[in-house]
Amino acid sequence: MILFADDLGYSDIGCYGGEIETPNLDRLASEGLRFTQFMNCSKCAPSRVALLTGLYPIEGGCNGPPAQMVNGMTIAEVLKTAGYQTWMTGKWHAKENPVKRGFDRYYGSLKGGSNYFEPKGDFMEGDKPIKPVTAENRDTFYTTDVYTNEALKFLEEHKEGESPFLLYVSYNAPHYPLQAWPEDIAKYRRKYLKGWDAIKEERFKRQLELGIVKPGWKNSQRDPDVPAWEDFDRKDDADLTMAVYAAMVDRLDWNVGRLLAKLEEIGVSENTVVLFFSDNGACAEGAMWDGVTARNKPDTRNSQAKLGKEWANACNTPYRKFKRYMYNGGQLTPFIVRWPEGISEVNRITHEPAHIVDLAPTLYSLAGADYPEGQKWEVPHEKGLLKDWTVQPLSGTNMLPMLKGEPAEEGKYYFGHFQAGRMIMKDGWKLVSDGHDGTVQHLYDFPWELYEMDTDATESHDLAAQYPEKVAQMDRDYRAWIDRADRLTGVKSHEWYQPRFTDEQRRVADELADDREMKRLLKERKRIGLKIVEELEAMKLGMKTVLGMAKVPMSYFGIVEAGRKYASKSRSLDTLYRAWDEKVRESERFCSQKGEIYAEVWAIQERIRIRLPADEAD
Structure with missing residues (x-):
């Protein structure tokens, strides 16, 4: 049974130092093994590809957004060959339908994040679209509860002596939007008025006492973008935000307890391996409620509230940064394994490293399933998707020796890659x-x-x-x-993601950066480009001039490209664009004359320049 949380901070649950009440997860830890250095892939869809295939996301076709899982097989597909029933509820976040990738039964959302009380779109039961909220269940519907309800149905229908099962419960909690039951919010209201600085220190102290962090490690500093609590004016709003988030984690834990109780009720608890972990660290995407926008107030039923960097920083104690980053705040997760028949020393903590790609080979070893490396694998056809490929070697390694107390394999590499981050x-x-x-x-x-x-x-x-x-x-x-x-x-990846250049390309890029003629050409382009920007600004066109989630100012390269469609509106602007294009052609000729690799590097840089923030344009 795989229990997968979404955007859960490293220190949120009690057995990892948190103050949120999580008695069921704490019990799971006391009856099993806790890892302190278990890595995910820092983002929702990539971590799911790694979990389900045992390949690093980029190897399995995922660079970030949801993608078709290629070059391997899902754990459901492999375990079915070993006689397992395969069930899933919850968040899928890939392009295929789960029942076309090995799951016998599925209930949930194909999307990423969704509303908890009134989710819309892409809800499926098996391969049939459904409207999950009805007049009959509107007052009781909450995704964390409903995903558990459906999983309980699967377990209840499992008959003693039947073939074994894989149950994958993929919660969307506590991913934004922050939405929780009022009674759960009330339980935590006003507990966070002490602020994120105090919470961060208290969690770190408990982690030291528990042995989650080693003596001598330092708690990470408050993130540079996070104000000191004493300097923050809207303390009550911040308390409300974290209270809703805590309520979501509390509700998640309650549902874990329901599933553990059902395993005992149907008599399979001793022979069931239970895994609990998260897809990435706490999320700092977006900002806390600004106190103005009504739809973002955290305690409303359809709020679109987010945690913000302030609380995400505390939730990832003791680590730096957040979801999306390759620092440990983004890629380390609580990881709990309970296996009564296999783990003899319980309530144990290990500091050995492991990775989410290690889970697939571990499950195959447990199940006695063969992974058909090198063979052709065909999947049911879905429009616009591949239908077959050669099964590549697993990237992970079997963790069973570690579960039994042996050290991690020496000389093993772990990799991380998400857009501009790498590890x-x-x-x-x-x-x-x-x-x-x-x-x-x-x-x-x-x-x-x-x-x-x-x-x-x-x-x-x-x-x-x-x-x-x-x-x-x-x-x-x-x-x-x-x-x-x-x-x-x-x-x-060298063209669109880090690292951009091979060693030879990087040498050439450095050479071009120091080249006198290239400097002259870029200086001319800047002079013309800034004049184009001035003309576009004077025309008051309302153009978008920011980039990315952080909305950083766009460089003149980007503004020139975005404004090209307005060149015909002004003779002077058209003349400037002609001059700009001539300098581009002159630069291209210069690099081509120096050699093929120079032209190659220049072409890569040209594609990137239009996406540069303003402070890097020079």
């Missing part, structure tokens, strides 16, 4: 880059940072300058991995 880890050393808002393009790679996980898992002391040879070797290993992944999927 590689081996033997306790982690190389990671920031990436910032992954929806915004950047002309050059963000610098690598190096951390020693055994002594500094909170990523407080960058050792990259101290160990340049280690950085260089791990960089080569990362680039070799992502090149292999790109060959599988046809994605050109």
Whole structure:
């Protein structure tokens, strides 16, 4: 039984240091094993691909948005070959329908986030679209409860002696929008008036006491974009926001308890492996309620409220950053395994690293299922999707020895990649880059940072300058991995995502950056580009001039491209665009004359320049 939370912070539940009441998850931990260094893929859809296929997301066809899972088989498809019944409820977040990828029964939403009380669109029972909310259930419908109700039905219909089952319950809680039952909110109201700084410190203290963090580790600093609690004016609104979030986690725990009780009731608790974890860290996308926009007030039934960086920072204690990032605040999750027949030493904590891609090979080992590596696999046809491919080797490794107390395999690599963020880890050393808002393009790679996980898992002391040879070797290993992944999927990560350039391309990019003629050409383009921007501004066209989720100002490259359709409205503007285009052609000719790889790098940079934030345009 796989219990998958959505956007749950590392320290939210009690057995990982949280103050939210989670007695059922705490009990699960006391009867099983807790991992402190279990990695996900930092984002909803990528983590689901990794869980379901045992491949890293980019290997399985997912660069971020929901995608078809290719190059492998889902755990449901493989376990069916070993005689398992396969059931799923909840959030799917991929392009195919679950019943066409190995699940016998499914109830839930094909989308990502959804309203909890009145979800709309893409709800399915099996392969049939349904309207989940009816006149009869409107007053009791809440997705966390309903997904559990459907899972309980599957379990109730399981007869003693029947073939074994895989039950995958994929909750959308506590993903935004923040919506909870009023009685659950009331339980936590006014408990967060002490503020995020105090909550962060209290959680860290409990983590030390529990052994979740090691002595000597430091709590991460308050995020630079988060104000001190004492300087924040709208304390009551902030308290309400976190109270609703806590209520959602509380309700999630209550439903976990219902499922655990059902396992006992039908007599399979001792022989059922239960896994609990989250797809990424707490989410800082969007902002807390501004106190003005009515639809974003957290305690309304259809609120679109979000947690905000302030509380997300505290929820990911002791780690840095959030969902979307390759830092530990984005990619570490609580991970609890209960297996009465297999884990002899219970209530144990391990600091050994493991990854969500390790789950598929572990489940296959438990089930005695064969994974048909190298064979052709066909899936039911769905419009616009592939119907077959060769099954690639699993990227993960069997965790059964670790469940029995053995150390992690030495020399094993772990990889992370989401838009502009990237990560590689081996033997306790982690190389990671920031990436910032992954929806915004950047002309050059963000610098690598190096951390020693055994002594500094909170990523407080960058050792990259101290160990340049280690950085260089791990960089080569990362680039070799992502090149292999790109060959599988046809994605050109070097052009659209970090790292942008191969070693040779990077050398050429640096050479072009220092070239006198290229500097002259870019200086001319800037002069013309800024004049175009001035003319467009004077025309008061209402053009969009910001980029990404953070809405950073667009560079003049981007504004020039966006405003091109207005060139015919003004003779002077048309003349400027002609001059701009001539400089572009001149630059292209210059690079082509220097050689093919120079033209290649220039073409990559041109595609990126129009997506650059203003402060990088030079």
